[in-house]
Amino acid sequence: xxxxxxxxxxxxxxxxxxxxxxxxxxxxxxxxxxxxxxxxxxxxxxxxxxxxxxxxxxxxxxxxxxxxxxxxxxxxxxxxxxxxxxxxxxxxxxxxxxxxxxxxxxxxxxxxxxxxxxxxxxxxxxxxxxxxxxxxxxxxxxxxxxxxxxxxxxxxxxxxxxxxxxxxxxxxxxxxxxxxxxxxxxxxxx
Numbered sequence: 001x002x003x004x005x006x007x008x009x010x011x012x013x014x015x016x017x018x019x020x021x022x023x024x025x026x027x028x029x030x031x032x033x034x035x036x037x038x039x040x041x042x043x044x045x046x047x048x049x050x051x052x053x054x055x056x057x058x059x060x061x062x063x064x065x066x067x068x069x070x071x072x073x074x075x076x077x078x079x080x081x082x083x084x085x086x087x088x089x090x091x092x093x094x095x096x097x098x099x100x101x102x103x104x105x106x107x108x109x110x111x112x113x114x115x116x117x118x119x120x121x122x123x124x125x126x127x128x129x130x131x132x133x134x135x136x137x138x139x140x141x142x143x144x145x146x147x148x149x150x151x152x153x154x155x156x157x158x159x160x161x162x163x164x165x166x167x168x169x170x171x172x173x174x175x176x177x178x179x180x181x182x183x184x185x186x187x188x189x190x
Contacts, residue, residue, distance in 0.1 A: 007054050008183035010090075011164045017086035030081040030092075032059065034070040042070060048081075049111060053154075055159040056097065056178060062110060063151035064126045071096045077157060087167040094159035104154065112148040117141035123152050165190060 021027030031067070034042045044067075049058040057079075060110035061067045071077070075096040082089050112120065120142040126133065159179065166173040177183045 006183075008162070008177055009185055010143065010177045010183070011051075011054070012165060013088075013164060014081070014090055014162075017083040017088040017090070020086040021083055022084070026082070028083060030079050032067075032069060033078045033080070034175060035074040036066065036070050037073045049147055052107070052156055053158075055094075055162075055183075057092075057157055057159070058107075058111065059155045059157070061153050062123060062128050063153040067155070068153060071155070079157070089165045089167065091163040091165070092107070092157075092159050093161040094157045097156040099154075099156060107156070108154045109148060111154055112152060113124045113144075117143065120146065123149050163188070 018027040028048045029045050030048055031043050032046050036042050046059045046061065049060055052058050075092060077096065079092040079094075080089065081092065118141050121139045124142055124146075125138050126136045161176065161178045163174065163176045174188040174190040176186045176188055178186075
């Protein structure tokens with residue numbers, strides 16, 4: 001099995017755990033941990049937007065938020081995907097991929113076009129973390145014809161390690177897969 005071209009063993013496990021969430025947003029929400037330029041940790045919840053390769057996943061962010069500066073400072077991240085109905089926690093470690101400008105633009109446009117009118121509206125809201133201004137506009141929907149804003153950013157992460165903690169049975173089960181070992185499964189103490 002080629003570790004970079006084949007679907008890693010953990011992908012079907014993650015898909016199955018996400019499917020158990022049904023229509024719950026928990027199947028799409030994951031936490032992104034970054035390091036701020038001052039060295040302090042930051043964690044926030046983002047929406048999973050799809051796979052761009054066997055071990056590369058896409059997230060979207062507002063370029064006016066703190067995340068782009070944090071990722072420029074430290075491109076290594078950890079993502080945590082807690083799927084309560086499956087009683088599973090996936091910990092995904094990797095780094096922000098640098099993409100060629102043409103590919104980055106093409107992929108951003110592709111993601112922009114897949115968003116619902118309500119999803120696109122979020123990028124027309126005022127700058128994140130700025131003081132709230134009474135009377136500021138927070139549209140609920142944007143038409144398909146509205147152009148993609150410059151601050152609509154794609155974050156593509158290339159994963160290097162995945163851990164799965166299954167919170168069922170006694171003892172719990174913990175496994176790890178690493179890209180460097182062609183995603184071979186390792187059993188770990190929970």
